[in-house]
Amino acid sequence: MPLNIIVGAQWGDEGKGHITDRLAHEAAIVARYSGGDNAGHTVTIAEQIFKLHLIPSGIIHPGVVCLIGNGTVVNPAVLLREMDALAARGVDIGPARLKLSGGAHLITPAHIALDRAHERARGKEAIGTTMRGIGPTYTDKARREGLRAELLADPNRLAEVLRHHVAARNEALVGGYGEEPLDGEAAVAEWLDYAARLAPHLVDGPLLIDEALGRGEMVLAEGAQGTLLDIDHGTYPFVTSSSPTAGGALTGLGVGPRMVERVIGVAKAFTTRVGSGPFPTELDGAAAARLRGTGQNPWDEFGTTTGRPRRVGWLDLPILRHARRVNSLSELVLTKLDILSGLAEIPVCVAYEVAGRRVESFPTDLHVLAQCRPIYETLPGWAEDVTWARRPADLPAAARRYVDFVAAGAGAPVSFVSVGPGREQFIELR
Ligand code: IMP
Numbered sequence: 001m002p003l004n005i006i007v008g009a010q011w012g013d014e015g016k017g018h019i020t021d022r023l024a025h026e027a028a029i030v031a032r033y034s035g036g037d038n039a040g041h042t043v044t045i046a047e048q049i050f051k052l053h054l055i056p057s058g059i060i061h062p063g064v065v066c067l068i069g070n071g072t073v074v075n076p077a078v079l080l081r082e083m084d085a086l087a088a089r090g091v092d093i094g095p096a097r098l099k100l101s102g103g104a105h106l107i108t109p110a111h112i113a114l115d116r117a118h119e120r121a122r123g124k125e126a127i128g129t130t131m132r133g134i135g136p137t138y139t140d141k142a143r144r145e146g147l148r149a150e151l152l153a154d155p156n157r158l159a160e161v162l163r164h165h166v167a168a169r170n171e172a173l174v175g176g177y178g179e180e181p182l183d184g185e186a187a188v189a190e191w192l193d194y195a196a197r198l199a200p201h202l203v204d205g206p207l208l209i210d211e212a213l214g215r216g217e218m219v220l221a222e223g224a225q226g227t228l229l230d231i232d233h234g235t236y237p238f239v240t241s242s243s244p245t246a247g248g249a250l251t252g253l254g255v256g257p258r259m260v261e262r263v264i265g266v267a268k269a270f271t272t273r274v275g276s277g278p279f280p281t282e283l284d285g286a287a288a289a290r291l292r293g294t295g296q297n298p299w300d301e302f303g304t305t306t307g308r309p310r311r312v313g314w315l316d317l318p319i320l321r322h323a324r325r326v327n328s329l330s331e332l333v334l335t336k337l338d339i340l341s342g343l344a345e346i347p348v349c350v351a352y353e354v355a356g357r358r359v360e361s362f363p364t365d366l367h368v369l370a371q372c373r374p375i376y377e378t379l380p381g382w383a384e385d386v387t388w389a390r391r392p393a394d395l396p397a398a399a400r401r402y403v404d405f406v407a408a409g410a411g412a413p414v415s416f417v418s419v420g421p422g423r424e425q426f427i428e429l430r
Contacts, residue, residue, distance in 0.1 A: 007244060
């Protein structure tokens with residue numbers, strides 16, 4: 001049976017692709033359930049680095065079927081580019097392996113233009129989106145004017161709907177934002193090519209998953225973004241437009257909660273975020289540079305999708321408790337523990353102080369969050385390089401203590417720790 005769900009426990013970029021890759025060999029299907037190519041997953045296998053935005057990380061495992069589920073938004077041009085890049089490196093991306101659910105929504109050039117125009121118009125209030133058209137696509141979905149992937153199977157209808165869509169969105173672009181209109185006919189010509197290539201990949205996603213679960217196979221739901229970017233449970237309005245939390249996996253894939261076994265929350269051993277919005281434990285200067293890295297390594301804290309330097313800070317336990325609660329986490333995976341090696345002391349935020357009061361839970365009101373001052377407990381660091389550690393006993397005592405402290409403070413056991421970008425750089429703790 002079960003459905004196992006991987007979610008980000010912070011603001012995204014926690015290293016979910018890494019653990020998905022680790023667990024994918026046990027799965028029949030690995031499925032993306034929300035978001036689009038705003039996500040970026042880096043998977044390192046031997047010397048090869050795979051950067052994926054839309055295609056589930058499971059594609060690297062021969063024999064695993066990868067599904068892009070109903071809850072996602074898909075830019076067909078990006079999907080095809082990613083497929084071509086994988087094919088060029090010998091990865092099978094044929095219709096038997098890579099499937100696109102007909103209920104997923106399509107990101108059009110008009111959605112991307114609107115994302116850009118809207119961000120520009122917000123000026124200092126900008127969300128800091130990835131400019132991939134994510135928000136406008138989910139907006140059209142919610143107002144029941146979206147284009148679903150199933151259109152790719154019907155070129156005539158696709159052309160008619162896309163032509164109408166571009167004309168309608170041009171009114172907003174030109175009239176509302178003073179931008180240049182898009183060429184609808186050029187978009188139609190391109191999209192008919194996309195449709196011809198993608199139509200063989202179309203499936204009924206929920207049916208595919210139901211059949212696999214019925215055969216007793218495991219389905220792995222691969223989260224994108226993170227809990228604090230969830231439109232309902234994140235730092236609204238500085239969030240994405242979808243539901244990266246565990247509930248989003250159920251609606252996004254079309255599965256009920258009775259099928260779920262594990263909900264695995266992935267958290268970095270510190271905290272990062274990209275885009276705007278409050279971040280209580282944020283660091284600047286040399287301390288930030290130390291955690292961020294220089295950008296020379298692919299795993300340094302620079303966006304996979306946008307290349308932007310990520311904002312960085314110490315680990316925040318109220319955030320992890322919030323993630324445990326809204327996802328019903330069965331466990332945590334703690335990534336990038338190796339980055340903390342060499343620090344004499346490691347502060348961990350255990351609660352906040354707001355207007356002279358101690359607050360243990362993560363506030364849902366952004367104005368309250370902006371006033372939160374972290375209350376830190378400082379743990380001893382460790383000097384040793386841990387990148388070679390493979391068993392719990394290989395970790396220095398202080399690193400073990402750090403992991404135990406996080407588990408106790410978050411209220412969830414830590415099942416895996418990662419100590420480097422490599423596929424084998426994992427320690428299983430239970
Ligand atoms: P959007 O999803 O492009 O609309 O961006 C909304 C917010 O979510 C911005 O702050 C983005 O930086 C952030 N965001 C979206 N996707 C990711 C991700 O995969 N990792 C980290 N932040 C993300």
